[in-house]
Amino acid sequence: MAGTLYIVGVGLGPGQITQEAINVLRSVGEVFIEEYTSMFETSLGDHIAKVVGRMVVKLSRRDLEEESGRVIINAIRKRGSAALAVIGDPMLATTHSALVTQATQLGIRVRVINGISIVCAAVSQAGLSPYKLGPVATVTYERGGVLSKRAYEVLAGNISRGLHTPLLLDIKDEGGFMSIREAVDVLIRLEEEVKQGIVSDDLAAVFESRIGWSDQAIVVASLTNPPDLKPPSVILIPGLLNPVEEEYLRVVHGAGEELLRRHINHVKALMRAM
Numbered sequence: 001m002a003g004t005l006y007i008v009g010v011g012l013g014p015g016q017i018t019q020e021a022i023n024v025l026r027s028v029g030e031v032f033i034e035e036y037t038s039m040f041e042t043s044l045g046d047h048i049a050k051v052v053g054r055m056v057v058k059l060s061r062r063d064l065e066e067e068s069g070r071v072i073i074n075a076i077r078k079r080g081s082a083a084l085a086v087i088g089d090p091m092l093a094t095t096h097s098a099l100v101t102q103a104t105q106l107g108i109r110v111r112v113i114n115g116i117s118i119v120c121a122a123v124s125q126a127g128l129s130p131y132k133l134g135p136v137a138t139v140t141y142e143r144g145g146v147l148s149k150r151a152y153e154v155l156a157g158n159i160s161r162g163l164h165t166p167l168l169l170d171i172k173d174e175g176g177f178m179s180i181r182e183a184v185d186v187l188i189r190l191e192e193e194v195k196q197g198i199v200s201d202d203l204a205a206v207f208e209s210r211i212g213w214s215d216q217a218i219v220v221a222s223l224t225n226p227p228d229l230k231p232p233s234v235i236l237i238p239g240l241l242n243p244v245e246e247e248y249l250r251v252v253h254g255a256g257e258e259l260l261r262r263h264i265n266h267v268k269a270l271m272r273a274m
Contacts, residue, residue, distance in 0.1 A: 044085070152187065
């Protein structure tokens with residue numbers, strides 16, 4: 001089957017869409033969007049319509065997951081090409097990977113147009129070194145009576161090596177996003193179950209809200225005493241800080257010297273114990 005599928009990242013907020021993305025969205029046969037894997041400052045459809053000058057079709061979770069993106073595949077059959085515009089950078093969501101795999105199996109050419117990702121933006125905005133970035137995890141809700149320990153396990157593995165841990169926050173089944181407070185409560189609950197002594201008042205965290213938006217906010221505080229910030233949010237837990245990172249958190253983000261001192265000592269103790 002001929003045709004081309006474009007997965008186009010539009011960045012985290014208005015003004016971050018690249019010229020390459022604009023050119024693709026203007027040239028394809030049909031443009032689709034999805035907004036359930038992330039959140040945009042304004043209506044994503046209205047924003048693209050304004051920037052690109054054409055209407056878009058909004059897809060639901062059912063369209064992409066239960067229907068396996070059939071509407072996109074049909075559009076490619078009819079028009080030769082189609083684009084799925086997504087918030088942030090493509091392929092961070094398994095939904096996008098599944099669509100690309102299916103299209104490739106059908107003989108459709110696939111091109112991924114990158115945008116600014118929340119992981120890169122979160123590390124950059126925090127002022128932490130990307131060379132010390134460990135694996136990423138998502139703090140998830142309990143489902144089917146089971147609470148996944150994955151986020152805690154990734155955090156433990158990163159802390160044992162002095163690495164930074166980006167924690168993404170779950171999507172609610174009914175729509176919307178996990179709050180920072182909910183995420184911290186999950187981590188505290190996991191600490192009570194696993195008892196490795198990682199989650200404590202001495203562990204600092206960089207709480208980031210609405211990165212790339214006009215009202216973005218970044219607060220450094222103890223992990224167990226999170227600020228009340230609006231979603232979508234991400235939590236970045238530092239590993240062993242070097243002097244440059246420590247100074248950046250203190251001077252730029254207003255982190256308390258006492259908290260940073262306790263954090264460094266806590267991480268060092270965990271690294272020795274683990």
